[in-house]
Amino acid sequence: MKSRVLIIEDEERMRHLLTLVLSEEGYEVQAAEDGVKGMLLWRDMEPHAVLTDLKMARADGMEVLDFRNRRYQNVPLIILTAFGTIQSAVTAMKQGAYDYLTKPIDNMEVVRVVARAIADTRKEVGVSRGVQGEAKMVGSSQVMHKLYEDIKLIGSTKMSVLITGESGTGKELIAQSIHAHSPRAAKPFIRVNCAAIPHDLLESELFGHVRGAFTGAVGNREGAFVEADKGTIFLDEIGDLPLDLQPKILHAVEDKLVSPVGSSKSRLVDVKIIAATNRNLDQMVHNRQFRSDLYHRLNMYPLRVPPLRQRGADLDELVDYFVALFCREQNKPPLVLADGVLQLLQSYHWPGNVRELKNVLERVVLVCRHGEITEDLLPEKIRSEYIVPQSRSNDYLDLSSQERNLILAALEQSGWNQSKAARKLGITRNTLRYRMKKYAINRTM
Template identity: 40%
Template sequence: MNLSKKRILLVDDDEDLLRLLSMRLTGNGYEVSLAQSGEEALGLLPVIRPQLVITDLRMEGMDGMGLFDAIRKAHSSLPVIILTAHGSIPDAVAATKRGVFTFLTKPLNSRELLREVDKALSLSPGGVGGELGQEWRREIITQSPLMEDLLSKAHLAAASGSSVLILGESGTGKELLARAIHQASARASKPFVAVNCGAIPDSLLESELFGHTKGAFTGADRNYSGLFRSADGGTLFLDEIGDMPLSLQVKLLRVLQEKQVRSIGSAIATNINVRIISATHRVLEDEIQEGNFREDLYYRLNVVSLELPTLAERREDIPLLANHFLQKFTSETGKTVGSFSSEALDVLISASWPGNIRQLGNVVEQAVALSTSHVISSDLINNAIRETPEDIPSFADARRQFEQEYLVQLLKITNGNVSHAARLAKRNRTEFYKLLSRHHIVPTLFK
């Protein structure tokens, strides 16, 4: 298969028309595969990985619209052109409303066909299982149809310039996807700046994002421009946006609306040109209902939503990822471990992976470190999986759990006396009450 050519799947039960269309498209530099039924086409999709499907409407068995509906379920961003000798305006309108790229009537005008093919292919960066070598997505290792469909959507989102919200469990690769979107965008030559909103104390996050002037607060011994200005012209990735405090959400919303940022301690606002990509493992709709996240900010950030599958949902990628990590860690350590045994691969493929790709990387790293032979055994993998926590918490979750346990311990010691507990924690009473409220702790229960 020539991955440098655009790949088209032609579907028609008329052999003569298939041959004629194939000659026209091949003559214009496309790589063409043929199917004589909708069922055959579905079987070919994961094999030939087309970037466009052109299908007749009327066929025996599965017709063109049936094929389109089946394609849409598995590969929602793969464009489909439907051809028919029985075309009508109502058919065309109904088809395009359902997502068909376009609807052409036979006999076909060659120029019109080629024009529509060119338009459709401009929207299909990778097709089903697209090229792994594309520069914008070179760090994302996959052969999963789920991931390929997501990457096609990500490429379209990158070109749009809209704000993107990336959803997914911890360890699924949200920052990697954000970087790929940046690389596929018109901002690729400008900075990509990432910040984990859950890893920075609330009191410092505002300064980190917006900057501060010298003397604006204790410890501000110099001017600091902030991450928004650092990302000017490029992309700012706000990881774990669901952990941002409400007070800062208001200020972030104002910055996004006004496209201006003002440092702490300054009266002067600076114009900024920054694209926002945010990510969270939380269900923000639930956070809104609980009063922890602003609905207006949610809609500002969630113009395009992309959800990363768990590692368990893309098991076909586990051998690829495991070998990637094997090469990485052997290169770093200088060890001569060359491969996994077939039994070790079976264990990797069948494991539950609650910590997703991050956990897989940890397991492979430990197996490489402890291996005494050229081949990693299943025993090493089993031991590494057992010794890896079943659920690896994010930094934000670990900090939240510590804070909650710490506050409960203080209130137990002081029998629910908030003033006394605040003094022990070296926090003022108002701030301490806010902490209790954030963790839904009622001090009177400890009296």
């Protein structure tokens, strides 16, 4: 059987050249002229390797990469990039691209890289969609304990779940954990990121399509609901689901009936539905941006994950866990924290939550050259937020950090409207401004 290669490239000459070079090598090649067509073709031809340009009008290379990361993690993706934009290719590689080729293309190199990509991928075993590795959740705060109980409970029921919380709080990890703790654990876990898939593609991604349903639909295709049959479908970023698709989702959630685009036949599926969002769906319902019937249907069992700054006890455990994890990953001996470092981490407000903490610690472990993690290795934003000199008493520390947290909470609750926040706090707007400056609070945090 010939290996199949998909080329996604908007420049016609380049597309033809690559098709020619790779066909001559014995590959079965298909090409698309933009990202959207490329993703459609991807699902129909199921290529063994994909080459994509980065800059394209409809869905660029990064969107294609995201599509691959969600659905086809075992297919190597090679980035085509012009000289001078190598930086973006490097970014793409960090996010999972296999390699990159610079234009003008060297024919021999293309052949070599594609062959290596396909051979390497064949060697890997077990890479597939689904829950990757053991989804380990760290934290023993009361909130987390309650979450663990909920996770077990939900797994055993048929209820749909809505997980809400700020970005980086662990919503996806929780969804994976629910699946892993359910009787469905051995069946598929399919994640659909409603925010990342171009609108044109989303309906067919979810429900599939029949041949000829639209230009580019060259074959019948099963959607995520059917793929997740007997397992779990995770509708991530559900707040970004376009209004016009919401009735169809409601039908799927309520009656477990789905019909592919272009067909009037429905099919019954047995899926557990977990949805997540960092947007305020209540508010969206109020503004008629989200259907209230769908909201209530999904929200049968709401799970709210609090931000990291409200889970002090978890932070210490997470720090230990991530430092040890990255030491192992980077082949370093175990590192300890110098005096004061943990306090700095505790007093920072972590707008990006656990993800931000994880990223910070990965970098810190990387740049740490001695056996101890010292203050100077922490990012400036964390060091500069610490406003209390170390010599002061603990009482003082608590008072200021509490004041800071209060101000932040008031600002967040009032959508960063300073007048409203000041009213909530019972202080004048000027005082609020002064305090915000003192505690280096600003909206970009």
